Amino acid sequence: MHNKLNAILTREHDKLCILEKMLNKDKLLETLVSNYIDSIINQDEQLKTQLIIKLTNIVNENILLYKIISLSMSIANQTPFKLLLEDNEKTRLYIEYLNQPYLLL
Numbered sequence: 001m002h003n004k005l006n007a008i009l010t011r012e013h014d015k016l017c018i019l020e021k022m023l024n025k026d027k028l029l030e031t032l033v034s035n036y037i038d039s040i041i042n043q044d045e046q047l048k049t050q051l052i053i054k055l056t057n058i059v060n061e062n063i064l065l066y067k068i069i070s071l072s073m074s075i076a077n078q079t080p081f082k083l084l085l086e087d088n089e090k091t092r093l094y095i096e097y098l099n100q101p102y103l104l105l
Contacts, residue, residue, distance in 0.1 A: 014098060022064060037075055040073060055069070
């Protein structure tokens with residue numbers, strides 16, 4: 001049994017990278033999610049609802065859909081995002097990346 005770790009994503013770049021990975025280079029999903037983030041920022045409730053319906057019709061996995069919507073909301077609202085990761089060989093690189101300190105400019 002592997003350990004589960006909570007990661008709190010605060011850097012926007014980290015959130016975007018994780019979201020990109022979830023979307024798996026699907027151009028339609030990328031467009032819908034980008035528009036969804038914009039609809040949150042612009043407080044366009046009608047468009048937001050339409051996009052959620054479209055995303056629900058495309059993403060068949062409920063957990064993935066929830067993560068995409070939650071992460072998109074975190075990006076739009078610039079709030080931290082809590083991510084549960086299983087500590088194993090597959091996620092080790094992500095965990096090491098997230099543990100790196102901020103880069104000095």
